[in-house]
Amino acid sequence: MDMSSGWSIYIIVLVAAHIVGYLWLLFTSSRMQSDEHKDGDTTGHVWDDDLKEYNNPLPKWWLYLFILTIVFSIGYLTLYPGMGNYKGTLNWTSFSSWEDENKDVMAKRAELFSTFINKPVTEMVKDTKAMEIGERLFANHCSTCHGSDAQGAVGFPNLTDNDWLYGGDPDTIIQSITAGRNGIMPPWGAALGDEGVKQVAAYVKSFTDKSQNVELAAEGQKKFAMFCSSCHGADAKGNYMFGAPNLTDNTWLHSYDSGIVETAIMQGLSGKMPAHGELLDKDSIKVLGAYVYSLSND
Ligand code: HEC
Ligand code: HEC
Incomplete structure (x- = not known):
């Protein structure tokens, strides 16, 4: 300045x-x-x-x-600059020095990326160099939430299984990373009442837990059709459009410990995946998308 x-x-x-x-x-x-x-x-x-x-x-x-x-x-x-506002014959600034170095790095990176960046994701996953870069980007930008092994945690989806909230095709994964996601499940305690929550919970659990009370679950199924199927689907297998999870498998985004399903239904849930389109350039996001895709596709 x-x-x-x-x-x-x-x-x-x-x-x-x-x-x-x-x-x-x-x-x-x-x-x-x-x-x-x-x-x-x-x-x-x-x-x-x-x-x-x-x-x-x-x-x-x-x-x-x-x-x-x-x-x-x-x-x-x-x-060099030193005499007041005189800029020196080399026109050197610490910023231009950084810029030059950065240009070098970017040029080297572009050269490296050029060997795979134009391939479709399904081909890029076979490029070991690309996958190494993807792994490093993931460690830097994603592992805090999804874990260094990408297996997620309570509330943070596992990205290595083939169970998706929004979809696991390359374009959808890249969209999830670029624009972010915000899955919202409204609270149902008031609409269902305590008994209704128990019934619906029994129904949800009955897919994977055969010890659930059959009559309770049958009541729950009726309420599910009214209150839940619009997002989770009539068969409870989820809906990519809302990021509503499949409730019939044993993969839980939140958890299946005692009482958690009831609490989730009563109080609602929300999950936020931050948008990375501003933080990362398009090429990095594509490599990341390919890396994530590779985790569940051999
Ligand atoms: C601040 C925590 C956070 C960070 C950082 C983060 N994520 Fe996420 N991510 C989430 C959450 C939470 C969800 C689930 C969103 C929801 O519940 O709707 C998610 C969802 C996703 C999905 C969709 C999964 C599906 O099943 O459809 C993908 C893909 C994904 N993240 C990839 C990434 C990648 C790649 C990065 C790094 C660039 C990253 N995430 C960084 C928290 C994070
Ligand atoms: C407006 C859409 C919407 C409706 C209606 C809805 N849900 Fe959800 N539900 C979601 C979303 C989105 C998530 C994932 C929340 C997240 O991203 O953290 C979710 C998550 C859940 C979970 C946790 C699943 C897991 O893997 O941890 C359960 C259980 C659940 N819903 C049950 C129900 C039941 C029962 C009803 C009806 C009473 C219902 N939902 C109605 C959108 C909905």
Whole structure:
């Protein structure tokens, strides 16, 4: 960012005055020494009777080094920014330096990506390089929620099985990553009442748990048709359109511990997958999509 011209002038004067000042100091002190003093002269200061202060000229190597640093500073301030708002003949900025490095990295990446990025996802999954990159991207951007093994956790879907909330074809996976998802299941406690919740829960559980009370489940089935089938489907096998899970299998997005199904029905549920379209470029998302696709398709 440019500073105001007042500050700029102040800094230029300060820097220039320092350089001129050093030169002057160097010049006068070396003249003084060579004109008036010889090697071995003392300043006249004496301590403890015999401790004298010599006034020898500066060693030559030291003098040259000093001059060299001044020459260096002038060269540096010509090439690089340092004199107020003057940008230096190289036009260097820390940002342009970062930009150049970044350009190199992006060029190398584009070269690497070019070997597979135009393949369809179903072909890209056979490219080990692409899958390695996908795995790394996944570790960086997705594993906090879906786990480093992509097997998910309570509320975060397992991406390695073939059980999908929104669909497991390449385009849908890429859409899930790009735009995000927000599955909402409204609360049903008020509409169903305690007894109704128990009945519907018994019905939902009866698909995988044969110990459920048959009459309770039969009552539940009727209520399910009224309240739940619009999202979960008449057969309770779910609906990709709403991200409503299949309730007939033993894969649970939330959990099947005692009471969880009842609580879920009573209080509702929601899951949010953040959109990554702004965070990641299209190519990275495609590689990620291919990686996720590969986890459940050999
Ligand atoms: C902040 C947590 C979070 C992060 C980070 C996250 N996800 Fe998700 N993801 C979720 C949740 C929660 C869902 C389920 C959304 C729902 O319930 O509707 C989900 C759903 C998905 C789905 C849809 C699954 C299905 O069954 O249809 C895919 C695919 C997916 N995520 C991939 C990714 C990828 C790839 C990344 C990394 C770029 C990622 N997610 C990062 C939380 C996250
Ligand atoms: C508006 C659509 C909608 C309706 C209506 C609906 N659900 Fe859901 N349900 C969902 C969604 C979406 C999820 C997944 C929530 C998430 O993404 O976390 C879900 C999740 C569930 C789960 C958890 C499944 C799991 O794998 O953990 C159960 C159980 C469930 N619903 C039962 C019901 C029952 C019973 C009814 C009727 C009383 C019902 N749902 C009505 C949309 C709906």
